[in-house]
Amino acid sequence: MSWESLLEPHDGIYAVRTQAPGPEGRLPLTPELLRDEPSGTVFGMTQNAGMGWPRANMLGPQVMIVSTAGGLRSDDGRPVALGLHSGHFELSGQVQAAAETIAGAGGMPFATYVSDPCDGRSQGTTAMFDSLPYRNDAAVVMRRLIRSLPTRSAVIGVATCDKGLPATMMALASQRDLPTVLVPGGVTLPPVQGEDLARVQTLGARFANDELSLADASELGCRACASPGGGCHFLGTAGTSQVIAEALGLALPHSALAPSGEPVWEEMARQSALAVLRQRSLGVTTEDVLTDAAIENAMAVHAAVGGSTNLLLHLPAIAHAAGLRVPTVDDWVRVNKAVPRIVSVLPNGPVQHPTVRMFLAGGTPEVMLHLRDLGVLHLEALTATGESLGTVLDWWEGSERRARMKQVLLEQQGVEADDVIMAPEAARRRGLTPTATFPVGNLAPEGSVIKSTAIDPSRIVDGVFHHVGPARVFTSEAAAIAAIKAREVAPGDVMVLMGGGPLGTGMEETYQVTSALKYLSYGKEISLVTDARFSGVSTGACIGHVGPEALAGGPIGRLRDGDVVEIRIDVDALEGTVDYVGDAGGRVSPEEGARVLAARSPHPDLAPHAALPDDTRLWAALQAASGGTWAGCVYDADRILEALRAGVEVLRAGVEALGGDGA
Numbered sequence: 165m166s167w168e169s170l171l172e173p174h175d176g177i178y179a180v181r182t183q184a185p186g187p188e189g190r191l192p193l194t195p196e197l198l199r200d201e202p203s204g205t206v207f208g209m210t211q212n213a214g215m216g217w218p219r220a221n222m223l224g225p226q227v228m229i230v231s232t233a234g235g236l237r238s239d240d241g242r243p244v245a246l247g248l249h250s251g252h253f254e255l256s257g258q259v260q261a262a263a264e265t266i267a268g269a270g271g272m273p274f275a276t277y278v279s280d281p282c283d284g285r286s287q288g289t290t291a292m293f294d295s296l297p298y299r300n301d302a303a304v305v306m307r308r309l310i311r312s313l314p315t316r317s318a319v320i321g322v323a324t325c326d327k328g329l330p331a332t333m334m335a336l337a338s339q340r341d342l343p344t345v346l347v348p349g350g351v352t353l354p355p356v357q358g359e360d361l362a363r364v365q366t367l368g369a370r371f372a373n374d375e376l377s378l379a380d381a382s383e384l385g386c387r388a389c390a391s392p393g394g395g396c397h398f399l400g401t402a403g404t405s406q407v408i409a410e411a412l413g414l415a416l417p418h419s420a421l422a423p424s425g426e427p428v429w430e431e432m433a434r435q436s437a438l439a440v441l442r443q444r445s446l447g448v449t450t451e452d453v454l455t456d457a458a459i460e461n462a463m464a465v466h467a468a469v470g471g472s473t474n475l476l477l478h479l480p481a482i483a484h485a486a487g488l489r490v491p492t493v494d495d496w497v498r499v500n501k502a503v504p505r506i507v508s509v510l511p512n513g514p515v516q517h518p519t520v521r522m523f524l525a526g527g528t529p530e531v532m533l534h535l536r537d538l539g540v541l542h543l544e545a546l547t548a549t550g551e552s553l554g555t556v557l558d559w560w561e562g563s564e565r566r567a568r569m570k571q572v573l574l575e576q577q578g579v580e581a582d583d584v585i586m587a588p589e590a591a592r593r594r595g596l597t598p599t600a601t602f603p604v605g606n607l608a609p610e611g612s613v614i615k616s617t618a619i620d621p622s623r624i625v626d627g628v629f630h631h632v633g634p635a636r637v638f639t640s641e642a643a644a645i646a647a648i649k650a651r652e653v654a655p656g657d658v659m660v661l662m663g664g665g666p667l668g669t670g671m672e673e674t675y676q677v678t679s680a681l682k683y684l685s686y687g688k689e690i691s692l693v694t695d696a697r698f699s700g701v702s703t704g705a706c707i708g709h710v711g712p713e714a715l716a717g718g719p720i721g722r723l724r725d726g727d728v729v730e731i732r733i734d735v736d737a738l739e740g741t742v743d744y745v746g747d748a749g750g751r752v753s754p755e756e757g758a759r760v761l762a763a764r765s766p767h768p769d770l771a772p773h774a775a776l777p778d779d780t781r782l783w784a785a786l787q788a789a790s791g792g793t794w795a796g797c798v799y800d801a802d803r804i805l806e807a808l809r810a811g812v813e814v815l816r817a818g819v820e821a822l823g824g825d826g827a
Contacts, residue, residue, distance in 0.1 A: 192209075227320060230320070284396070286673075290773070293776055294670065296477070301779075303330075338485045345439050352424060399472070403472075415548055423523070455545060468506050503598070508596065509584065604741060655686045661674060682703050711792070711793065719761040
């Protein structure tokens with residue numbers, strides 16, 4: 165093919181219209197509208213007519229639908245252009261269902277799209293440097309799009325996965341004076357025979373360690389996504405975010421974790437559209453739903469389901485966007501000590517049920533029913549229905565929907581719902597432990613987090629995980645995974661991955677490493693300590709979010725190979741420490757260890773990743789000025805402006821001083 169033929173492919177390109185008659189009919193204008201409304205309102209009606217909207221239905225309530233839909237499908241469902249992940253590939257179906265419902269009720273739906281990346285596809289690559297910063301960017305763009313429809317009277321969000329869903333919740337949270345509803349995009353179906361999407365991400369590590377054949381790896385990898393849409397099979401960040409949206413009251417009861425593409429999944433989009441119109445008629449707005457009580461409810465549900473530690477970044481960001489009190493580490497500790505884990509699901513177990521089973525077992529309302537009986541919920545909090553949580557749970561307890569979904573689970577999977585979502589006493593008998601612990605110590609003076617419920621039970625003695633071992637220090641994730649594949653990390657080691665915080669990598673996920681440790685036969689004998697974060701599906705003796713991060717002067721950045729690290733996690737009391745306690749020359753106390761580390765220089769190889777984008781460097785600086793990771797990596801405009809003003813004053817003073825010296 166010549167380059168000229170690209171520009172002159174065939175004669176058909178010259179059949180060009182230069183005019184068209186335009187839509188027939190008249191705009192429903194009034195003297196008052198023309199006299200009193202801004203020109204944008206009338207021009208918007210002209211645009212609506214130009215796009216083909218019926219003139220007779222042009223004065224109904226305008227509802228913005230913002231979604232993370234991606235990819236392009238033909239009418240029969242075949243891919244025309246792939247999405248970045250299955251989580252957004254089918255969302256256009258929910259957008260259409262919601263839009264048709266709004267139109268059928270006399271409203272005017274508008275659809276906008278801010279697609280999202282795939283953390284699974286990004287694992288182990290420089291694409292991960294854009295993952296968490298993307299959340300902030302997407303929320304900003306969504307808010308700008310929503311505000312760009314000044315005549316909106318309600319907003320619907322449609323999203324599924326790790327960063328797009330938190331971004332959508334942040335955008336909805338900021339619409340305080342409008343009704344809003346979040347439509348969760350559901351989950352993908354697991355294969356009849358095969359591996360879940362957590363285990364399948366370890367094909368490379370298992371093959372490199374001769375624990376999986378090439379043929380098996382090829383077949384398992386092909387089969388894992390058994391349906392084209394929805395988030396991963398496990399209760400990682402995507403699934404946890406869906407559950408949290410419902411617990412906050414932003415999403416309708418029993419809408420999280422529905423199987424993507426199934427009738428109930430599409431119907432929930434219609435129900436959500438009707439719900440936002442009902443909120444509008446009742447005068448219910450987002451600030452009525454999103455309250456400090458709603459945030460507390462969401463934290464309780466997070467603990468009860470054993471949710472992803474990434475919600476420690478996302479829930480504070482949602483609270484910040486809503487203008488609410490931002491939960492602190494002390495709040496997370498308090499809630500996790502008060503609320504038992506009662507759900508047995510991937511990745512925590514003990515039985516590795518996929519998330520679709522959690523949905524059929526009753527999902528979030530079933531969890532909250534048990535928490536209601538424990539007295540740990542604020543039942544006065546409003547839900548997306550416009551009714552209180554207490555009213556909704558009373559309905560759920562005797563609903564046909566609850567009984568019939570549980571029956572589907574039993575008939576299709578042979579699983580009793582009470583074996584997936586349990587009463588607290590039953591959960592204790594089966595060995596389910598509380599969700600998260602927040603270790604401190606001379607390596608994490610600002611704190612850290614470990615999903616203590618997911619530590620291998622064989623490593624816990626009398627309720628305590630205790631590991632003392634030599635540090636194997638890595639300043640990049642690539643070096644860490646290469647060492648695992650080359651079998652250069654041994655049982656008993658403590659892997660230390662530094663420089664993975666916001667300043668180094670945009671706070672990358674390190675699931676490549678944590679998943680390899682989980683699924684390798686000897687991995688449970690190795691611990692991991694990092695200032696990076698984890699995928700929501702990560703399990704094992706993995707401590708992340710270590711603060712301060714290494715590149716902000718954190719003591720984790722002063723460790724060397726062979727240093728002795730001691731980790732102690734009480735999984736019952738939810739208390740823990742992570743300390744440097746000496747080296748090959750001898751042991752020291754944690755207090756003395758702190759002094760040793762303070763006197764050391766940072767690791768010589770510690771530096772921001774060479775491929776860190778400028779966009780991410782800017783994000784890291786802005787979130788640091790806003791309170792950092794434990795404040796949710798948000799943009800706090802007031803604090804950022806204060807820091808900028810102070811910096812400008814310092815620079816101006818420096819210039820004046822130089823001018824004075826030269827006079």
